[in-house]
Amino acid sequence: MTRLKENGFVYAKAKIAPWANLFNEPLYPSNYRRVLFSCLLDFYTSWKETLDKEFDSYYLKIWLSFPKFIDSQIVCAIGERIPYYNDIFESCDPQPDFPISAFRNEELRIKRFNWTTYYDYDYYSESDYLNLNPDRFLSPEDFYAEKRFYKKLLKDNVPYKMIPDTEERLFYKQRGYIWVGELIK
Template identity: 30%
Template structure:
C-alpha cells in the first residue's frame, strides 16, 4: 500500500476466476461475501488509527459476482476510487438471492448502488461493432488522456462501508 497507494482482495478462486470468468452458485456467493466482509472488518480494525487511509470499501458486483472485492486506498488512489463508479438514479437494492441472514449483516453497512461498466475504445470499433453497441446500454466518455470510450453497462456494483457508532444507518437495501 505504501508504494502504490492501494491494496485490494479479489475473489481469484479457481475454477471461477479464469480467462473466462464463471459465476459461482448462490450458496458459494454467500460464503464468499462473508469472507469479503471478514477481510473488510480485519482491515478496518487495523487502519482505524491511520488517517492516511481515506478509502476502505467492499464492492459487491451482480450478476458478475466474481468481480467483487475489498479495496483500501490513500491519496490520489483514494480519490480515483471515490469517482470510479457512476451511482444509479433509481436503486433497486441488494440482490435477494443473498438471503435474509446475509442481508441482515449487510444492513450494518451503508451501500451505494452503482453501474458496473467496462470501457470499449471508440477507435477499436468497426461500423458493425458500433451498430451492435448502439443496441446496448452505454454512455460515451473520455479517459484522462482524452481517449474516447463507450462505457457498456454489465450489471450493478454495490459500494459499501461500515457505519461508525456515531453515524445513523442509511438503509438503502
C-alpha cells in the same frame, strides 16, 4: 500494509479458480457466492481493525458487483488516492434495492453497512474493432464474432463517450450494479 503504503491502494478480489478464468467467467455456484461474500465481510473487518491503528483517514469499502459477483472486491486507499476512489463510479437514481436474497446468510452483517448503488458497465474501445486482423484470432469464427459484436454495438446505439484528445469512442454497456458498502460508524 507495505503494498498499501508503497502504492496508496490495495484490494482483494473475490476470484478463485476455475471461475476466475481470464477468457471464460461463468457465474459462481450460489453457495460459493455466499461463502465468498462472507469472506469479503471478514476481510473488511480485519482490514478495518488494522487501518484504524495505522491511519487517521482512509478509504475502505466493499464493492459488491451483482449480478456479476465475480468482480466483487474490497478496496482500500490512503492519501492522495482517496479522492480517486470516492469518485470512480457513476451514481444511479433511483437506488435499486440491495440483492439481499442472494446473501441471506449475512443479513445481519449487511445491515451494519451503508450501501450506495452505482452503475456497473462493460467498456469497449472502438479502436479494438476498427482494424481487426484475422491472423490474431484462434479461429475465423472468433474473428467474425468480434466483427458482429462491434456492428451490434453500433446497431443497438450503445452509449459512448469520446476518449479525450482523440477521435475515438469508448462504448459503455450496463451489465448490472455495484453496491459500495462501508461500515456504519
